[in-house]
Amino acid sequence: xxxxxxxxxxxxxxxxxxxxxxxxxxxxxxxxxxxxxxxxxxxxxxxxxxxxxxxxxxxxxxxxxxxxxxxxxxxxxxxxxxxxxxxxxxxxxxxxxxxxxxxxxxxxxxxxxxxxxxxxxxxxxxxxxxxxxxxxxxxxxxxxxxxxxxxxxxxxxxxxxxxxxxxxxxxxxxxxxxxxxxxxxxxxxxxxxxx
Ligand SMILES: Nc1ncnc2c1ncn2[C@@H]1O[C@H](COP(=O)(O)OP(=O)(O)OP(=O)(O)O)[C@@H](O)[C@H]1O
Ligand SMILES: [Mg+2]
Numbered sequence: 001x002x003x004x005x006x007x008x009x010x011x012x013x014x015x016x017x018x019x020x021x022x023x024x025x026x027x028x029x030x031x032x033x034x035x036x037x038x039x040x041x042x043x044x045x046x047x048x049x050x051x052x053x054x055x056x057x058x059x060x061x062x063x064x065x066x067x068x069x070x071x072x073x074x075x076x077x078x079x080x081x082x083x084x085x086x087x088x089x090x091x092x093x094x095x096x097x098x099x100x101x102x103x104x105x106x107x108x109x110x111x112x113x114x115x116x117x118x119x120x121x122x123x124x125x126x127x128x129x130x131x132x133x134x135x136x137x138x139x140x141x142x143x144x145x146x147x148x149x150x151x152x153x154x155x156x157x158x159x160x161x162x163x164x165x166x167x168x169x170x171x172x173x174x175x176x177x178x179x180x181x182x183x184x185x186x187x188x189x190x191x192x193x194x195x
Contacts, residue, residue: 001142002037002040002041003040004027004033004036004037004040005036006026006027006029006032006033006036008020008021008025008026008032010050011025011032012032012035012050012051012104012108013031013032013035017031031111031112034111034112034114034115035107035108035111037114037116038107038111038114038118038119038120039104039107041118042103042107042118042119042120042121042122043121043122043123043146044100044103044104044122045122048096048097048100052097052100052101054094054097054098054101056094057093060093060094067086067098067102070084070102071098071101071102071105072105074102074105074106074109075106075109075110077187078106078154078155078187081185081186081187082187083187084102086098086099087162096157096159096160099122099157099159100122100157103120103122103155103157106119106120106154106155107119107120110154118149118153119153119154119155120153120154120155120156120157121146121149121150121153121155121156121157122156122157122159123150123156123157123158123159124159124160125158125159125160125161125163125174126160126163126164129166129170129173129174131143132170132173147177150177150180150181151177151180151181151184151186152184152186153186154186154187155186155187156181156186156187158174158178161174
C-alpha cells in the first residue's frame, strides 16, 4: 500500500535542484510528491528506485547507446506504442536496471501536471503469475487494482518474462494482458539483444 513519505536526502533531484536543503525543500514540493507517487505506485523494487550507474562491457556498448537513445526519446516511444525486448545470454548485466531507467525517465518527463495518476508499472512476471493463481479464490483488492491498471497505463515492464518455460495456462494469462495493451495501442515491453 502506497504511503507518501518525504525524505529529502533521497530526492531524485537533489544534485540538480537549487531548492535542495533550503526552506522550500519540504514535503509540499510538488515535483518530489509526484515522482514519489509515480515511483511508489509503479511496483519498481525499493532497492532499484534510485539512480544506478551502469558501465557497459565492450560487447554491449552499441546496445547501451541504443538504449540511451530510447530513454531520451521515451515520450515518442510511448506515444507510438513501441515495444522493446531486452534479452541476453548473460545474467546480471543491467537489463532490469535499464528498463527501470527508461521508465523513470518517462516519469521525469511527464510529472508536471500529472497529479495522482499511475503511468507505469513494473511487473516481475514469475511473481505475477504465481500471485494470479494464489488469489483466484480470494479477493485481493490491491492485486485486482493493479491488474485493472495493466491495460491502460502508459508503460509496463514485464521483467523476467522469458526466464522459464511457461505452462499453457500461464502463457494464456499473460497474453490476455499483453493483447489488451496491443488493442489499446499501448507500449508493451521493452527489445534489444545483448551479446
Ligand atoms: N554494466 C553494469 N555496470 C555496473 N553495474 C551493473 C552493470 N550491469 C549490472 N550491474 C549491477 O548488477 C546488479 C544486477 O543488475 P540487473 O538486475 O539490472 O541485471 P539483469 O541483467 O536484469 O540480471 P538478470 O539476468 O538476473 O535478470 C545491479 O545492482 C546493477 O546495478
Ligand atoms: Mg533482470
